[in-house]
Amino acid sequence: MIPKGAVRCRALAPRARHPAGFPFAPCASTVHGTVQATAPGVTVPAMPRRIVKYLARWVDARRQRWYLRIFGERLTDPHLWSLNRHSITAGFGTGIAIAFVPLPVHTIGAVLAALYWRLNLPVTLASTLIVNPFTVVPCFYGAYRLGALILHHRAHEFAFQLSWRWLEHGLGPRWKPFLLGCLLSAIIGGLAGRWGLEFAWRAAVRRRYRLRHLRHLRREHGEPR
Numbered sequence: 545m546i547p548k549g550a551v552r553c554r555a556l557a558p559r560a561r562h563p564a565g566f567p568f569a570p571c572a573s574t575v576h577g578t579v580q581a582t583a584p585g586v587t588v589p590a591m592p593r594r595i596v597k598y599l600a601r602w603v604d605a606r607r608q609r610w611y612l613r614i615f616g617e618r619l620t621d622p623h624l625w626s627l628n629r630h631s632i633t634a635g636f637g638t639g640i641a642i643a644f645v646p647l648p649v650h651t652i653g654a655v656l657a658a659l660y661w662r663l664n665l666p667v668t669l670a671s672t673l674i675v676n677p678f679t680v681v682p683c684f685y686g687a688y689r690l691g692a693l694i695l696h697h698r699a700h701e702f703a704f705q706l707s708w709r710w711l712e713h714g715l716g717p718r719w720k721p722f723l724l725g726c727l728l729s730a731i732i733g734g735l736a737g738r739w740g741l742e743f744a745w746r747a748a749v750r751r752r753y754r755l756r757h758l759r760h761l762r763r764e765h766g767e768p769r
Contacts, residue, residue, distance in 0.1 A: 596627055599666030615655060623662040629745055635663035637738025639671025644730035646684060646722070647708065650675070671737065680704070684726070688718065691725030 606612055607619065635658060639729065642653045650672040658665040675683050686706050692699040700718065704710070715722055 596664065596666060597629075598633065599670050600625055601664045603669060612655065615659070618659055619655075619665070621659070621662065624658055624665040626664060629742070631662065631664040632667050632746065633738050633742045634661065635665070635668035635743050636671045637734040637736075638663060639668045640674055640737040641667075641730040641734030643672045643675040643684070644687060644726045644733060646726055673731075683729070684722075686731040687725035688722045689725065690728055691721030691723070692718075694724060694728070695721050697721045 564582075603612075612619065638657050638661070639654055642650055642657065645653060651669065654668045654672050655665065657663065659667045681704055689699050697718075697720075699721075
């Protein structure tokens with residue numbers, strides 16, 4: 545049973561569309577801080593809507609590039625653009641994990657992971673940017689130091705390049721600690737990102753619900769807000 549006043553529907557144009565150009569449900573219900581779309585199986589949380597819509601436009605502007613064009617109509621799957629909590633938090637963690645792959649395959653890997661696990665595509669792509677031209681050296685050198693610590697190797701400095709050639713010839717005897725560190729960093733970073741965002745999301749929803757409940761009690765007792 546839905547609480548009184550929990551359903552809010554807004555009349556939209558008959559062919560309202562997702563910010564990335566894909567169709568979405570024209571009416572939604574809000575229950576305890578979570579917006580549930582009328583499309584079956586799609587749940588839309590209220591918390592990060594503005595950010596995710598911006599990311600959806602960012603991805604849509606790049607749909608004609610070769611690394612997205614090869615996926616064709618598969619990118620129109622509504623689950624890839626859904627705003628439910630699971631698809632966003634899991635996509636965030638997956639993107640962070642992919643970012644620690646020491647090869648220039650982050651975009652392809654993020655799209656494949658989003659398609660396979662039906663994660664939010666814009667969030668999965670955007671979270672791979674945690675490793676970018678400004679952070680690539682400290683991230684991968686930190687991964688190498690972590691692997692060296694686990695394997696009890698003496699850490700050495702080295703020049704890093706994000707390429708197949710460097711991975712084959714530039715690592716030398718350091719390949720074991722480097723790859724182990726990347727693997728551990730991907731697992732730790734992915735899990736921390738996924739559950740950290742999940743915790744922050746739930747905390748924000750609970751806080752919003754408590755504040756709304758407190759305002760409701762004050763109105764019932766005639767107290768000023």
